[in-house]
Amino acid sequence: MSLLQVEGLHIHYGGIQAVRGIDLKIDEGELVCLIGANGAGKSSALKGIVGLLPHGGQVHYAGASLKGRPTHAIAAAGLALVPEGRGIFARLTVAENLAMGAYLRRDADAVRADYERIYQTFPRLAERRGQLAGLLSGGEQQMLAIGRALMGRPRLLLLDEPSMGLAPLMVRNIYETIQAVAREGMTILLVEQNAHLALQVSSRGYVMESGAITLAGPSAELAADPQVRAAYLGE
Amino acid sequence: MPIVNYLRARPRLALVLVAVLLAALPFLVGAGLGKSWVRVLDFALLYVMLALGLNIVVGYAGLLDLGYVAFYALGAYLYAWLASPHFGLHLPFWAVLPLGALLAGVFGVLLGAPTLRLRGDYLAIVTLGFGEIIRIFMNNLNAPVNITNGPQGMNLIDPIALGGFALSKTHQIFGFSVSNAHLYYYLFLAFVLLVMFVALRLQDSRIGRAWAAIREDELAASAMGIDTRNVKLLAFAMGATFGGLAGGLFAAFQGFISPESFGLMESIMILCMIVLGGMGHIPGVILGAVLLTVLPEALRYVGDLQRAVLGHVAVDPADLRMLLFGCALILMMLYRPEGLWPSRQRKRELHAEDEVAAHESASLYDARG
Numbered sequence: 001m002s003l004l005q006v007e008g009l010h011i012h013y014g015g016i017q018a019v020r021g022i023d024l025k026i027d028e029g030e031l032v033c034l035i036g037a038n039g040a041g042k043s044s045a046l047k048g049i050v051g052l053l054p055h056g057g058q059v060h061y062a063g064a065s066l067k068g069r070p071t072h073a074i075a076a077a078g079l080a081l082v083p084e085g086r087g088i089f090a091r092l093t094v095a096e097n098l099a100m101g102a103y104l105r106r107d108a109d110a111v112r113a114d115y116e117r118i119y120q121t122f123p124r125l126a127e128r129r130g131q132l133a134g135l136l137s138g139g140e141q142q143m144l145a146i147g148r149a150l151m152g153r154p155r156l157l158l159l160d161e162p163s164m165g166l167a168p169l170m171v172r173n174i175y176e177t178i179q180a181v182a183r184e185g186m187t188i189l190l191v192e193q194n195a196h197l198a199l200q201v202s203s204r205g206y207v208m209e210s211g212a213i214t215l216a217g218p219s220a221e222l223a224a225d226p227q228v229r230a231a232y233l234g235e
Numbered sequence: 236m237p238i239v240n241y242l243r244a245r246p247r248l249a250l251v252l253v254a255v256l257l258a259a260l261p262f263l264v265g266a267g268l269g270k271s272w273v274r275v276l277d278f279a280l281l282y283v284m285l286a287l288g289l290n291i292v293v294g295y296a297g298l299l300d301l302g303y304v305a306f307y308a309l310g311a312y313l314y315a316w317l318a319s320p321h322f323g324l325h326l327p328f329w330a331v332l333p334l335g336a337l338l339a340g341v342f343g344v345l346l347g348a349p350t351l352r353l354r355g356d357y358l359a360i361v362t363l364g365f366g367e368i369i370r371i372f373m374n375n376l377n378a379p380v381n382i383t384n385g386p387q388g389m390n391l392i393d394p395i396a397l398g399g400f401a402l403s404k405t406h407q408i409f410g411f412s413v414s415n416a417h418l419y420y421y422l423f424l425a426f427v428l429l430v431m432f433v434a435l436r437l438q439d440s441r442i443g444r445a446w447a448a449i450r451e452d453e454l455a456a457s458a459m460g461i462d463t464r465n466v467k468l469l470a471f472a473m474g475a476t477f478g479g480l481a482g483g484l485f486a487a488f489q490g491f492i493s494p495e496s497f498g499l500m501e502s503i504m505i506l507c508m509i510v511l512g513g514m515g516h517i518p519g520v521i522l523g524a525v526l527l528t529v530l531p532e533a534l535r536y537v538g539d540l541q542r543a544v545l546g547h548v549a550v551d552p553a554d555l556r557m558l559l560f561g562c563a564l565i566l567m568m569l570y571r572p573e574g575l576w577p578s579r580q581r582k583r584e585l586h587a588e589d590e591v592a593a594h595e596s597a598s599l600y601d602a603r604g
């Protein structure tokens with residue numbers, strides 16, 4: 001049984017069908033990417049999985065159905081979403097943002113140890129722990145959003161466009177971090193427009209086009225696929 | 236200031252001084268400015284309670300509520316229904332006040348539930364409508380069954396009495412003549428301290444942090460595992476409860492209530508107290524409430540001044556009040572948007588705003604590059 005299993009997920013906004021019955025699965029410890037052009041329905045699919053959008057089809061996580069459960073309950077079950085555009089609490093400090101990530105946890109001592117771990121992983125955040133999160137650069141905000149999600153000790157990390165709006169150097173930085181988190185055994189679903197990078201770091205991938213999955217397979221194969229190369233890798 | 240620093244190092248001494256000052260205040264004010272000013276103090280305390288209550292909704296949870304006075308009205312009317320000749324009921328205040336607070340709290344949830352998806356302007360419009368609905372109901376529920384006595388309002392409301400000790404009379408205590416305004420001052424002060432204590436504890440609690448998260452980004456807050464629906468409803472309920480409590484105290488103190496006291500201007504005033512003082516910061520909110528209750532009263536003297544200088548009243552002080560008040564708000568928003576006494580954090584935020592904007596445009600360049 002996969003950690004996350006999505007079957008026939010479809011979502012519509014009013015009359016427009018954003019996601020047309022997609023299937024995907026992620027096993028424990030995998031880094032899987034979902035790539036596609038802007039507007040392909042990737043973010044909608046992610047929002048459907050975490051209960052932010054009503055949807056048809058089945059979503060099973062660790063053997064239990066997530067259907068109809070509210071977002072906060074899904075978060076409590078161990079799915080941590082790092083939303084598109086980062087969704088940091090701009091007028092709270094870096095440390096307060098991280099504390100919100102541990103909102104559901106009652107193990108104060110372990111939480112304190114986790115702060116230190118996050119600060120080790122992201123030394124920039126440690127330097128700026130007392131600063132307002134809105135004052136961080138885009139890349140630092142993305143690190144904070146990932147760090148905050150990790151504070152909840154999730155079993156599955158859902159990253160929505162972590163490279164969006166960042167300078168190339170920063171993107172590299174973020175991707176190194178994502179790989180480091182994955183190496184520690186975190187299961188990650190990476191939604192990304194930047195197909196090149198996403199296919200580099202992931203082991204498997206799905207290609208989404210106008211609401212449907214058109215291709216799936218090991219990332220190396222996808223990266224070599226002439227269709228993918230033409231459509232997403234700019235060749 | 237050296238005195239402030241001296242006291243800051245001696246918090247216990249400062250506390251004693253503040254307590255003595257608060258205890259002596261009505262006598263000082265009564266002796267110095269006249270008895271009517273003690274009543275002004277009483278109203279200031281009621282408004283402090285209201286402002287602290289609305290601050291939970293607006294300042295903590297970031298939900299703009301323009302109908303807050305409805306909860307004040309509900310508390311006041313419930314008190315009048317259960318303790319006046321209108322229905323012939325005369326329940327004691329310790330039973331009626333909590334019931335009024337509870338009723339207001341329930342209505343807070345009733346208002347909150349349908350507005351959960353609304354934010355900003357839309358929420359403001361719906362809450363504004365709610366405030367008006369309650370007022371219009373109170374204005375018209377006098378036929379076919381006379382529930383509220385309509386625009387005439389309800390009269391002869393029971394004063395608060397502790398055993399045989401009625402707060403409505405003047406008592407001789409240790410040779411001092413202590414009037415009802417003085418007695419209500421101490422009662423209201425006690426309630427203000429209670430409300431302050433609750434507001435402070437809420438701010439530093441898990442709930443308080445959840446409110447802050449919702450205020451900042453609701454989607455991200457739910458991704459942190461915060462039940463945004465319940466937490467928002469709780470903010471509405473807590474704010475409304477304080478409003479209802481203040482309403483009950485108001486009814487008992489005045490002995491008379493009518494829908495006129497619960498108009499839209501009243502809601503706006505309470506909101507202005509928060510904004511003027513410093514949203515989300517308890518000392519600031521208290522300062523705002525006291526200033527906006529006391530200053531309009533002081534303007535009455537402008538009428539006397541005009542009579543003395545010009546021989547007649549050229550500008551009605553009541554008109555002048557709104558004019559000056561409007562100007563003051565505009566100046567505040569331009570030069571001190573964080574309020575008169577903001578929290579350190581809020582001050583930092585507003586003065587960091589330009590920096591945030593700079594960073595945001597910098598990240599736009601990131602996107603292009």
